[in-house]
Amino acid sequence: MLREAFEYLTTPCDPLARRFGYLAEMVALGARYRRQRRAWAPHVAACRRFIDKAMERVEPGGQALVAGSGRLIEIPLEPLAARFDRVVLLDLLHPRAVRRRVARFPNVELLEMDITGALAPLAAALDRGGPLPERFTAPLPDGAPFRFAVSCNLLSQLPLLPLDAVERHLPDTPDGERLAFAGRMVHGHLDWLLRVADRAALFTDIDSCWLRGGEILEVEDSSWGLSLPAPDMSWLWEIAPAPEQDRRRDLRHGVAGWFDVQTVTSSVPPC
Incomplete structure (x- = not known):
């Protein structure tokens, strides 16, 4: 606990990231990984193998972008x-351990965005008591379009902490408005990937499964209604x-990856 508390207090962080819980989530992720390193090993290997295969589909050289670089566990x-x-690692915040590791690579940069x-429109909406923002645009980082980009376990996760904030501050918001807001976030991310790179790949959680003794008890879709x-x-x-999360039950995620985001967007109706 002391390690996590020290990291929380000393990590450079945008106020929005702290307000919406992204700093706490990043610290908790590191602690969970340390506890579950062995259980996570096949997932981590699969993520790295996926990124290796995806980047081999573009010519070497030029610029690459990693969206959702996090603690670099899967990268x-x-x-x-x-x-x-040039490689740009993009996330809302970067832990000090990541900063130290990246410092060894002269062609790797960190970008917080x-x-x-x-998040800013949502914070304003929460402060004034609603409604949820209907229009927001994901900015493109300097250097776009990149030769290659990869979205790392972001698509299913993007709405979670914002919706937690909605539940805390605007609990009377109808479910339909919440789901529509989440839908705008995930569709916006797919559109952003199309614009940010000549070739973009992504992997993401697609379902969440509770098990006991190997028997599946409950499965929940994580794709926010995307086809x-x-x-x-x-x-x-x-x-x-x-x-780890439940005394008697195991939590397992199904993960899927696509080497070209255009294959995803071509099958997903616009929001």
């Missing part, structure tokens, strides 16, 4: 730095074996 940083002239464009095509790769993520 093959060395191969990315070797293949591209809200890629949804929704997703068959993935190029898929794997299972033993994210929280008991008693």
